[in-house]
Amino acid sequence: MTTPGLRSDCSSCFGLCCVLLPFSAAAGFGVDKTGGRPCLNLLDDDRCGIHTTLREDGWPGCTVFECFGAGQQVSQVTYAGVSWRDTGNLGEMGAVLSVMRQLHEMLVHLVEVEARAPDPDARAARLEIEALTAADAETLLASDVDGLLGRVGRLLADASSRVRHRWPDALDRSRDDLAGRRLAGDLRGCCLRGAMLIRADLRDARLDEADLLGADLRDADLRGVDLSTALFLTQPQVNAAVGDSATALPPGLDRPGHWPR
Known part of the structure; x- marks a missing residue:
């Protein structure tokens, strides 16, 4: 096969x-x-x-x-x-x-x-x-x-x-409506499964090993964000978000052509 x-x-x-x-x-x-x-x-x-x-x-x-x-x-x-x-x-x-x-x-x-x-x-x-x-x-x-x-x-x-077990105090924001919110700070190990993050401002947020399965990232501001260890991030989520040359992506995901270089 x-x-x-x-x-x-x-x-x-x-x-x-x-x-x-x-x-x-x-x-x-x-x-x-x-x-x-x-x-x-x-x-x-x-x-x-x-x-x-x-x-x-x-x-x-x-x-x-x-x-x-x-x-x-x-x-x-x-x-x-x-x-x-x-x-x-x-x-x-x-x-x-x-x-x-x-x-x-x-x-x-x-x-x-x-x-x-x-x-x-x-x-x-x-x-x-x-x-x-x-x-x-x-x-x-x-x-x-x-x-x-x-x-x-x-x-x-x-x-x-x-x-994510090494982040015992990480927040669980799964399925939360966070659209348009400013979400700076320590979100390491945070569970954001299915969260509504449309137009959310995530600049300066720490998202090490955060779970992004099914999160709606349409127009979410990810400029400068290190997503290299984020869990279950997919290409469509990345394509729908706003990033830049400083946005770090997990292995296997491409930087969208419409992001500024």
Whole structure:
């Protein structure tokens, strides 16, 4: 079994997110589009006609989105390189993409667990999910994704506790509404799971080993912040935030092109 790639490779995808997913102008996608209709910027070779100028042309939402490699997995593995352009199965392909993206996001986090807080159960879950990503469409659609999400969620919580145990006095701000708040100071080991951090000012905050799983970082000010040891931070969260050349990211995450150098 080949380990699936966990970063998007649009050159190996049929433009699935540009076709199958609905989006709206209000969410930063230029226009309103229903699911199953190709984006007006999608070319016949499945490439984006404005890829290099998305933000300038009013499509910042596209620069935030990340499929974690699900697009190319569905295109090249599940459907063996046969495009939606050659079949009438857009509905099925959309459902499969939704399942695959969740599986790949779980794998991203489980790979981090293996690197930072190894656990036999987490490794077993990773191998099980990797095998599922190679299955056919029928098997994927019949899989118990909700059950997997619950199980992986518990494994991630356990791993977080193992990493953050050296901060016994750390705050628990999970799922708190901290939108627009100034959050400077010592947040080392803080649990910010699912916290609303839209437009929060985190400059000068200490976020060593803070758990950011599912935190909403849209337009959060991370300029100068050291996030190199933060837990469960993903590329879409980084892409949605405001950072600069002094913002330190965990290994494997890219500095967004729209951040100032």
